[in-house]
Amino acid sequence: MTQVLVHLRLFAVFRDTLGADLIPVELPAGSTVADLRQALYCRWPTLRNLLERSAIAINQEYASDNHVLSSGDEAALIPPVSGGQPFSPIP
C-alpha cells in the first residue's frame, strides 16, 4: 500500500467556509502530520494563516508534526478554541 487515506473532520470556521464536515485526504504512505499540514496549505492557500494557528488531532488526541499517519485515522482540524480574554497565569 503506497497511499494513506485519512478522514479529516472540520469544525467551526473551517466547516462553514469549506461547506463540509468531513473530507478525505490521500497522502503517500509514511506521511506525517507535517505532511498533512502541507497538503492543506496547498489545497486552501487562502486559509493558511488560520491553518497555521490550528492544531491537528489524530484519533482525538493533539498530534505533533512528526506523528506518522495510518489509514483509517480519525483526523480533525482544530481551530483556536474560544479562549476568552488572554489567559493570565494560574496563581
Added chain:
Amino acid sequence: MTQVLVHLRLFAVFRDTLGADLIPVELPAGSTVADLRQALYCRWPTLRNLLERSAIAINQEYASDNHVLSSGDEAALIPPVSGGQPFSPIP
C-alpha cells in the same frame, strides 16, 4: 471630669469565660486603648495571652493603642476571628 467610662462588649470565649456580654470599665481621663489593655491584663491575668492576641474596637472600628478614649465610647474586645486554615497570600 477625671474619669472616663467605657462599656466593653465581650464576645465568644470572653463572654463565655467571664459570664457577661457587657462590662463597664473606668479609667483616668485621657486614657488610651493601651491603658484599657493594661487594665484588662490586671483584671484578668489568666486571660493575658488571649487578650494580647485580641483587637480592641472603639465605636465599631479597630483602634490603635494610642487612640484616646471618650466617655460613652462603645468598646469591644475582639478575639481572633475564625480564620480557617492559615491565610495564603491573595494571588
Added chain:
Amino acid sequence: MIQLTREAIDYHSISEAVRDPHHGAVVLFLGTVRDLTGEDRTLRLEYEAYEPMAKKKLQEILTQVQQQWPGAKVAIVHRLGVLDVGEVSVAVAVSTPHRAEAFAACRYVMEAIKADVPIWKKDINPEGKEQWVHPEEKTGSPATTAGSLQ
C-alpha cells in the same frame, strides 16, 4: 448586597442576584461545615457576630472590591447560630466581565472576611465538648490594618 442571617442560606438566589448581561463570569464561594479538622471531629458549629461592626466591615469590603474591580457585582451572606455538618456558613457571589477578576475578587472577599470581620465560631464535637476557635493570628491588629487606622 450584605446579609447576616439565622436562616439557611439560599445561595442559588445570591448567585442569580449578581448575574448581569455585561458580565461573562460569576464565581460563587460556599463555606460549609466540615466534619473533620485534622483528627478532630465536629458535630456542629455555632457562629456569633458583633453584628453592627460585622455589617460595617462587610460594607467596607464591598467598597474595597469596587475600588479594585469597578463595576463588579458582589453579594455576601453569612449565617449565624447553630449549624450542622454540611450546612453553608458563608456564601459570596461575584460577577465581572471576565473570569480572572471574578475569581480574584471572590477570593479577596473571603480572605478579608476571615481576616477582619468580627464573626466567631464555636466547635461542638460529638462528645459535647465546646471550644471557641480563635487562631493564633491576631485579628485587625494595627500591624495588618495600619493603613486604615490613623
Added chain:
Amino acid sequence: MIQLTREAIDYHSISEAVRDPHHGAVVLFLGTVRDLTGEDRTLRLEYEAYEPMAKKKLQEILTQVQQQWPGAKVAIVHRLGVLDVGEVSVAVAVSTPHRAEAFAACRYVMEAIKADVPIWKKDINPEGKEQWVHPEEKTGSPATTAGSLQ
C-alpha cells in the same frame, strides 16, 4: 462528573453534587453570555464541540485535578447550541477541604477548558452578522502541550 448538553445548565444541582461533609469549601464558576466585547455587541452565541474529543479532554482535566488536589470533587457541564445573552455556557463546581484549593482547582479547570478542549463559539451580533471566535493563540500546539505528546 462531565456533561455536554443542549439544555439550560442546572448549575444549582452541580454545586449540590460536589458538596461533601469532609469539605469546607465549594467554588462554582459560571461562564455566561456577555452582550458586549469591547464595543462589539453580541445578540447570541452558538457553541459547537468536537464532542468525543471534548469529553476525553474534560476527563483528562478531571484526572489532572485529582493528581494536584487528591480527593477534590469536580463537576463540569458545558452547553452547546445557541445561547442568548445572560445564559450560562459553562459551569464548573469544585469542593475541597479548604478554600485555597477549591479556588485554585476551579480556576485550573477553567483555564484548561479554555486552552485545550475543542469547543468553539460563533458570535451573532444584533445585525445578524456571524463570526467564529478563534483567538490568535494556537490551541493544543506542541509548544504548549509538548509534555503530553511524545
